[in-house]
Amino acid sequence: xxxxKPPEDALSDLRRRVSAARGDGAxxxxxxxxxxxxxxxxxxxxGAAIIVGALLGYGVDHFVHxxxxxxxxxxxxxxxxxVVNVVRVAQFYSRSHPVEPxxxxxxxDEED
Amino acid sequence: xxxxxIEQFHIxxxxxxxxxxxxxxxxxxxxxxxxxAALAAWFFNWAMKPAAMAPGRAQVAAEGAYxxxxxxxxxxxxxxGVKKFLPFVFTLFLFIFMSxxxxxxxxxxxxxxxxxxxxxxxxxxxxxxxxxxxxIVVGFAKNGLKFFKLFxxxxxxIVILPFVVLIEVISFFSRPLSHAVRLWANILAGHILLKVxxxxxxxxxxxxxxxxxxxxxxxxxxxxxxxxxxxxxxxxAYVFAILTCIYLNDALHPGH
Numbered sequence: 001x002x003x004x005k006p007p008e009d010a011l012s013d014l015r016r017r018v019s020a021a022r023g024d025g026a027x028x029x030x031x032x033x034x035x036x037x038x039x040x041x042x043x044x045x046x047g048a049a050i051i052v053g054a055l056l057g058y059g060v061d062h063f064v065h066x067x068x069x070x071x072x073x074x075x076x077x078x079x080x081x082x083v084v085n086v087v088r089v090a091q092f093y094s095r096s097h098p099v100e101p102x103x104x105x106x107x108x109d110e111e112d
Numbered sequence: 113x114x115x116x117x118i119e120q121f122h123i124x125x126x127x128x129x130x131x132x133x134x135x136x137x138x139x140x141x142x143x144x145x146x147x148x149a150a151l152a153a154w155f156f157n158w159a160m161k162p163a164a165m166a167p168g169r170a171q172v173a174a175e176g177a178y179x180x181x182x183x184x185x186x187x188x189x190x191x192x193g194v195k196k197f198l199p200f201v202f203t204l205f206l207f208i209f210m211s212x213x214x215x216x217x218x219x220x221x222x223x224x225x226x227x228x229x230x231x232x233x234x235x236x237x238x239x240x241x242x243x244x245x246x247x248i249v250v251g252f253a254k255n256g257l258k259f260f261k262l263f264x265x266x267x268x269x270i271v272i273l274p275f276v277v278l279i280e281v282i283s284f285f286s287r288p289l290s291h292a293v294r295l296w297a298n299i300l301a302g303h304i305l306l307k308v309x310x311x312x313x314x315x316x317x318x319x320x321x322x323x324x325x326x327x328x329x330x331x332x333x334x335x336x337x338x339x340x341x342x343x344x345x346x347x348x349a350y351v352f353a354i355l356t357c358i359y360l361n362d363a364l365h366p367g368h
Contacts, residue, residue, distance in 0.1 A: 037347065040297070045286070048286040048293065049283055052286040052289060056285070077282055078286075081286060084279055084283050085286065092358075
């Protein structure tokens with residue numbers, strides 16, 4: 001055999017070369033999401049909060065007999081919670097898909 | 113009716129069973145779920161049997177799947193999350209992935225049609241609620257009453273705190289809903305779309321003449337959609353798993 005190194009050395013050498021080729025960090029990039037699935041994600045988060053808010057308000061109405069104010073307040077709060085959800089998803093998305101620094105900024109075509 | 117796009121979601125009992133007046137029959141849905149779980153278990157047993165230093169193709173796939181979920185959980189919930197929840201998240205991911213993949217096959221070995229368990233909201237809701245209650249139980253067991261900090265972000269003025277808490281509570285309870293609906297709706301819509309486009313082919317051929325030539329178009333569309341559905345099958349399992357990781361992180365670190 002031409003390779004005179006003991007197997008342990010060869011193995012650690014291989015490990016070093018593999019990690020050098022991989023670069024730092026895990027090779028764990030998320031798969032590309034289609035725009036449609038992203039849109040569905042936003043819509044789902046928004047709608048789910050409104051439904052849950054309305055149901056909670058309706059439940060309050062049922063037990064405290066304040067109909068229809070619980071439902072009204074629940075819908076409003078659910079709407080707000082939906083916005084919070086969407087903002088969170090958007091934050092998570094932009095954190096995992098950072099904009100490249102040399103991307104040209106969008107042209108402002110408004111006349112002001 | 114072979115052309116009905118929702119016929120594929122019908123549940124048919126295979127072995128009737130009744131427990132305390134409740135219908136607990138073993139159905140084609142149960143069979144598909146057992147199949148998905150068994151497929152995952154068998155694949156990992158078979159692929160890891162050599163446990164070779166220089167892995168073969170199957171072992172690379174198995175170790176890659178493990179690394180993938182491990183990295184995902186480590187990014188979202190840190191080393192503590194990996195220690196506590198890796199088996200849970202890995203099992204969820206594999207079960208959903210294998211169920212989705214199994215559902216992509218139109219049927220073989222005398223099985224008329226392989227059922228896709230994740231196209232039933234009962235299944236996805238059960239999985240999402242499992243995650244939801246895990247978050248609550250682990251959150252209270254680990255943090256005690258400090259878990260309520262999840263609903264009261266720090267740095268909020270006391271005047272609007274009640275509103276913020278209400279909004280956060282609704283947001284928290286909306287999680288299992290969107291978690292379950294996303295997986296279910298994607299799989300259901302994809303399978304219906306496939307069946308509808310595939311159904312155009314025999315309809316056009318039956319119309320005869322020039323229409324028969326046109327049947328090439330929906331056929332090409334079905335082939336394209338099939339490829340897309342394989343992507344969706346993986347992507348939805350990934351999305352379900354990564355959201356699970358994010359929610360579990362809240363159980364470990366409730367303060368924002």
